[in-house]
Amino acid sequence: MSSIAEETLLRLARRFDQAALAELYDRYNNGIYYYALRLLGDSSLAEDCAAETFSRLLRALHDGGGPTENIKAYLYRSAHNWVTDYYRRTPPLPLDPEVDIIEPESDPCIQAEENIIQSQVRSALRLLTADQRQVITLRFIEGWEFEQIAASLQKPVGAVKSLQHRAVSALQKMLLKNG
């Protein structure tokens, strides 16, 4: 089942084929989790985001909706919307490093410094627009191509590049102003 084409996987998933749904989950769930974790900095929130993203997928398929061709883009957009909603509901992140992200076996000093940078980046990302944030995250953290991001945002590639340009300018001002 692991080598199954995405189109076939989607068709089987629409029929609620349990094996196909399990395959779909295994194929994309970890990526969604880490995507959420990078943006949220909290593993519990990331688990919630991933669980809700896949639950929404099931409900959409049940109602005859859901992705038409690109499951990955659909899932990342859904997760991004969840994160955006979360940002709206909660106050901005504190500048203190997230304890949750500290790796127990790593050097505490290095880890602390890394956590500070992560927190700064996360705070800066939060100040971007939702689309800019998604472009930056997918492009520079998840490593997607413009075409994939365009599919996820349901925008033309040119619009994605424009979003990236403005987002990078904003991030440079926010993150590099002190050198």
Added chain:
Amino acid sequence: MPPDLDLDPKLVSKLRALQATPTRSPQLASRARTSFLVEAARLAPSSHSQPQTRQGGWNEALKNLWFFRQKGKNALLNFAITILLTFALLIGSGVTAVAAAQSAQPEDVLYPVKTWSEDVRLDWEHNPQSRLDLTLQFTDRRIAEIQASLAVNGTIPEPVLARLQSEQEQTLALAAGLPAPQVLPALTQVRNRARQQDQALSDMQLPNSHAAQYLARVETMLQNQAQLAQQGMDNPEALRQRLRNGDYSQPGTNIPAGTSTPCNGNGSGYGPVRSQTPQVDSTPIPGSGYRYGSSKTPPADITSNPGSEPQGSSTPKAGNGPGPQPASGSGGGKGGKP
């Protein structure tokens, strides 16, 4: 990370910091996966199917109709169906209006629809005998309208008189134009119908003397019609000749203009029938008089029968028949004919 030429390396470095994430808890991941699969099983079609309601059954039946199945797939078909339904609606509305108009009176808004529908029915009827029957039926309608107008308003709308006259002329022409064996029965039919209509009007209770004047005018028309039909029964060829000449005047009354006067010198042009001196207050207007009142009547013969009756083209003048004349008092009193 994809290469981006103009991206500041420091910014890249900072963004890459987010890539470092702690490993996901296997227990939490496994629990989440189990939850997902449980929910998937719960939402599977076998468990979420609802019992069909009666309405649901109807909805399914509608969806299965061929044109609903095509919805969204064939815009042209949808457009055609819309046009078809709109056309059917318009046709239905038109049929309803025509049906409702059949009982309309001359003052009603739908009266033109009624007369229009009569014209259409006649146009579609090609059998001469059937056309005659239909036209006689329409004269009955005119008489009924005249009765209603007289009873309610004490007057008769001029268009109704004009239409009655036109229909009378048509019945004579149709009857005289039938094949020889049918002419006599047809003319008898025309004569009897005119007499019946005249009798029906004679039995009316009129609201005032003004109405009596109008009634006299119509009765004159009917009596003239009966006499013309009778003449045709006696001598069909003579009637045909009169009709060819456009002469629908009372038989035996063609006297040149200026040599006679209307009855009692009142110039009404319709002579005494019920009252001794029928009074028609208005000057005959085109299409309202007894003769040539219809646009279907050929006007070319007007000059060939001068002074035979009101011609409706101008205000009557002394000595030319329809208008007030010097009181000689010898006029026949029929339709302004001398």
